Amino acid sequence: MEFINLVMARYATKKFDGRRIDGVRIAQLFEMIRYAPSAVNLQPWKIKVVTDPGLKAQLRTHSNDQEQITSCSHLLVFCADTNLPGLVEALGRTMKKFGAKEEETAGLVGFAKGWVDGMTKEQMRQVAQQNVFLALSHAILGAKALGFDSCPMAGFDPEGYAKVLGLPDNLIPTVLCPVGYAADTQPTKIRFPKEDVFI
Numbered sequence: 001m002e003f004i005n006l007v008m009a010r011y012a013t014k015k016f017d018g019r020r021i022d023g024v025r026i027a028q029l030f031e032m033i034r035y036a037p038s039a040v041n042l043q044p045w046k047i048k049v050v051t052d053p054g055l056k057a058q059l060r061t062h063s064n065d066q067e068q069i070t071s072c073s074h075l076l077v078f079c080a081d082t083n084l085p086g087l088v089e090a091l092g093r094t095m096k097k098f099g100a101k102e103e104e105t106a107g108l109v110g111f112a113k114g115w116v117d118g119m120t121k122e123q124m125r126q127v128a129q130q131n132v133f134l135a136l137s138h139a140i141l142g143a144k145a146l147g148f149d150s151c152p153m154a155g156f157d158p159e160g161y162a163k164v165l166g167l168p169d170n171l172i173p174t175v176l177c178p179v180g181y182a183a184d185t186q187p188t189k190i191r192f193p194k195e196d197v198f199i
Contacts, residue, residue, distance in 0.1 A: 006144050011187065013149040016071040016180035020051075025146050026074060029179065032142035033076075036135040040112040042087045044128035045135050046171050048077040055164070062160030063176070068151045072178030077161060078136055079171040080128035084116040086170075125172065132174045139177045149182040 001009070021029075038044065050056055051074055059077075060069040069075060081087060092109040096102075119127070136152055143150040153176040161173040191197075 001145065006141060008189065009186070010140060010144040010150070011189070012151045012153075013068065013178075013180075013182045013184060014151065015067055015183045016073065016149070016178065017183035018071055019073060019181045021073040021148055021180060025148070026179075028146055029139065029142050032145075033135050033138045036138040038131045038134055039127065040091075040108065040115065042084060042091060042112065042131070043135075044081045044084060044087055045132045046079045046081050047135070048079060048165055048167070048173075050075040050077060050165075058164050059156075059161060062164065063153070063156040066153065066155065068153065068178040069176075071180065071183070072151075073148070073180035074178070076139060076177040076179065077165065077173050078132045078139075078175045078177060079167060080125065080132050080174045081171055082121070082125045082128050083170040084119070084124045084128065085113075088112045088116055129172065129174045136175055136177060139179070143179045148179055150177055150179045152177055 033047065036043075050059065053070070056070045056072075056075055059075065060066065063069045088109060091112065092105055095105040095108070116124070140150045140152055156173070156176055158173040161167075162171070165173075167173070
């Protein structure tokens, strides 16, 4: 599918039919998400994948009772990883593992460390949460490219999610993305005119 057609065909699915996405396709989606861009390549996210019906039912109570949570195949909980210093160290190890040149690794890690060391904890949280939405964009467009649907969602209680999922303090649930097969129909896309967007 041409990218423009993919963009126009994607919409926020409000109801899924409950069918399970097969393992091959969901693995392909995970790879698409994994290769999302991020600032200094820190990839400051962890994605909790929820398929258990009972757990999804618990999470629905923290999601304004929205049906997508329980009717989807897989619920992807995008969490911002605020441990940026730890991610800088992990990036260095990963670059070496992939055979990056020592000077290249030292340069990027040194730059990233200087950037992160100058941040407050609140700034680290903001940076991590901003980057999460880059990964989300790969999820919603990747799902459509693979033949299923998605619904980016911000209407939920992050603290409730963190408690139900037993997440550590450095992982902040930031946005949800249920994926599955739509049981509704795409509405007309309504967007502001380009004159109001491009200034």
